[in-house]
Amino acid sequence: MTLPYQFPKDFWWGSATSATQIEGGASEGGKGKNIWDHWYETESNRFFDNVGPETTSDFYHHYKEDIQRMAEIGHNTFRFSISWARLIPGGRGEVNQEAVTFYNNVIDELLANGIEPFVNLFHFDMPLELQEEGGWEKRAVVDAYAQYADECFRLFGDRVSKWFTFNEPIVPVEGGYLYDFHYPNIVDAKRAFQVAYNTMIGHAKAVDAFRKHDVKDGRIGIILNLTPSYPRSRNPADLRASRIADLFFNRSFLDPAVLGEYPQELIDLLEEHGHLPQTKKGDSDLLKANTAEILGVNYYQPRRVKAKENLPNPYGPFMPDWFFDMYEMPGRKMNPYRGWEIYEKGVYDIMMNLKENYGNIPSFISENGMGVQNEERFKENDEIQDDYRIEFIREHLKWLHKAIEEGANAKGYHLWSFMDNWSWMNAYKNRYGFFSVDLETKERTAKKSAHWIKSVAEKNGF
Ligand code: BGP
Numbered sequence: 437m438t439l440p441y442q443f444p445k446d447f448w449w450g451s452a453t454s455a456t457q458i459e460g461g462a463s464e465g466g467k468g469k470n471i472w473d474h475w476y477e478t479e480s481n482r483f484f485d486n487v488g489p490e491t492t493s494d495f496y497h498h499y500k501e502d503i504q505r506m507a508e509i510g511h512n513t514f515r516f517s518i519s520w521a522r523l524i525p526g527g528r529g530e531v532n533q534e535a536v537t538f539y540n541n542v543i544d545e546l547l548a549n550g551i552e553p554f555v556n557l558f559h560f561d562m563p564l565e566l567q568e569e570g571g572w573e574k575r576a577v578v579d580a581y582a583q584y585a586d587e588c589f590r591l592f593g594d595r596v597s598k599w600f601t602f603n604e605p606i607v608p609v610e611g612g613y614l615y616d617f618h619y620p621n622i623v624d625a626k627r628a629f630q631v632a633y634n635t636m637i638g639h640a641k642a643v644d645a646f647r648k649h650d651v652k653d654g655r656i657g658i659i660l661n662l663t664p665s666y667p668r669s670r671n672p673a674d675l676r677a678s679r680i681a682d683l684f685f686n687r688s689f690l691d692p693a694v695l696g697e698y699p700q701e702l703i704d705l706l707e708e709h710g711h712l713p714q715t716k717k718g719d720s721d722l723l724k725a726n727t728a729e730i731l732g733v734n735y736y737q738p739r740r741v742k743a744k745e746n747l748p749n750p751y752g753p754f755m756p757d758w759f760f761d762m763y764e765m766p767g768r769k770m771n772p773y774r775g776w777e778i779y780e781k782g783v784y785d786i787m788m789n790l791k792e793n794y795g796n797i798p799s800f801i802s803e804n805g806m807g808v809q810n811e812e813r814f815k816e817n818d819e820i821q822d823d824y825r826i827e828f829i830r831e832h833l834k835w836l837h838k839a840i841e842e843g844a845n846a847k848g849y850h851l852w853s854f855m856d857n858w859s860w861m862n863a864y865k866n867r868y869g870f871f872s873v874d875l876e877t878k879e880r881t882a883k884k885s886a887h888w889i890k891s892v893a894e895k896n897g898f
Contacts, residue, residue, distance in 0.1 A: 441837045442897040448513040448848025449893035450551070451870065452803050454559035454603065455519035456489050457857040461496030465534040468525025469564040475619040487863035493855055493873045499542050502880070506854065507549040509870060509886050510893025514546060515554040515802065515850055517603065520563050520584055527563035528580040536591055543595050555592065556600040556659060557585050557642065560608055560618065560860070567620060572608070572631040572638070575716070582641035593651040600732055601639040604661040605689055606632065617861055625755035626711050633713035636692045636723065643726035658693045659732030659802045662686050663739040664785045668763045673743035677760035680705070681741045684756040694731060694794045696724035711755055731790065732802030735783055737776040740765045773808040774866050780831040787839035787846050796845045804832050805852035807866030820872055820883040829885070830898065851889070855880055
């Protein structure tokens with residue numbers, strides 16, 4: 437029987453996580469420090485409830501049972517990230533054998549349970565020593581990253597075929613160099629663009645290294661948080677504002693990653709304001725030759741944009757903000773528990789844009805999800821009744837399905853996240869998982885959505 441929303445054969449059902457957010461064991465197993473360990477040690481008050489990443493959901497000790505649970509709810513794929521500071525403490529040099537054993541165990545356990553591992557190399561967690569050298573602002577750090585990537589392909593490429601160079605590379609730029617919500621808390625647009633540019637050079641170098649390995653059915657790509665930009669009106673000023681927001685927040689990564697070059701309009705804008713990053717001879721060829729073969733799309737919310745009413749004079753440090761303002765669309769649907777707009781059709785718009793303008797690159801929804809504060813209040817008979825999450829996923833899936841029907845090359849859907857986990861400055865404020873986690877005992881409990889996704893995955897639709 438065909439269901440109203442039947443997905444293509446071998447559709448990827450799963451969820452996404454990241455090392456710092458789920459592993460814990462931050463000072464176990466020979467792991468070096470990354471910027472999160474350091475920032476928490478020095479400024480714990482910047483984290484919600486003063487909670488840091490030392491233990492989080494403790495996947496480090498619970499991975500076996502967690503992977504069993506993934507299999508139970510029908511996952512056929514699962515994304516995790518490798519902690520650079522765990523694998524290579526200090527960021528370059530010797531590989532830490534305990535870390536190799538840990539990641540080997542995770543990969544083998546996934547495969548034994550019929551779950552394909554999707555491995556991401558960098559999810560905001562720069563080794564501290566490399567940040568102290570200047571982080572992504574420095575080419576030497578980019579080279580260290582390429583070596584780390586190469587090491588990962590060598591160690592795990594015999595069993596892992598899907599690889600991602602970065603998760604949301606714009607976030608460390610915005611958080612660390614523009615808007616002060618990530619370490620190193622610098623506010624400087626020129627440096628921000630250097631970081632953004634160097635990250636893409638790192639991506640291209642990692643892709644280049646990957647192609648020198650013989651990874652069976654290997655595919656390498658990148659995961660971007662795409663926030664479709666919608667103008668307040670069709671008047672030319674609003675349209676321009678929206679186009680520029682799209683240039684900065686989507687195309688500054690999407691174009692070099694998928695097309696191998698930056699949009700000319702973005703280059704012109706940066707040049708006009710003296711913000712062009714330093715480049716090296718050969719960079720353009722490197723970018724052009726090493727584009728992504730697969731694209732992960734993290735989609736949470738759209739960006740509603742209107743023209744700037746008054747241009748700041750003098751211009752402030754936040755270059756992107758010189759050109760547009762955000763705008764709250766009347767009647768928009770909100771996630772009342774997190775404060776983000778919910779606009780399910782965004783999934784469709786993103787996928788059709790990829791189809792029309794980005795060569796219909798194979799893609800998937802690599803994160804989508806609903807953060808909820810104080811989720812325990814929805815508990816009945818020992819189970820969190822997260823009907824709001826079920827509805828959220830279902831409505832996004834309907835639009836994804838429509839895009840596929842119209843020819844989009846979308847291969848799967850991953851929820852953020854498998855279980856409740858620690859989130860950057862927000863710590864445990866917003867819960868996202870199919871499973872809740874008791875922070876004291878680390879006990880995991882399925883939410884209603886876990887049972888629902890199991891039935892969807894089993895029927896490959898709904
Ligand atoms: C994405 C990140 C994830 C995760 C998620 C939820 O941007 O890739 O790491 O944190 O957002 O966001 P938050 O925890 O801030 O609600």
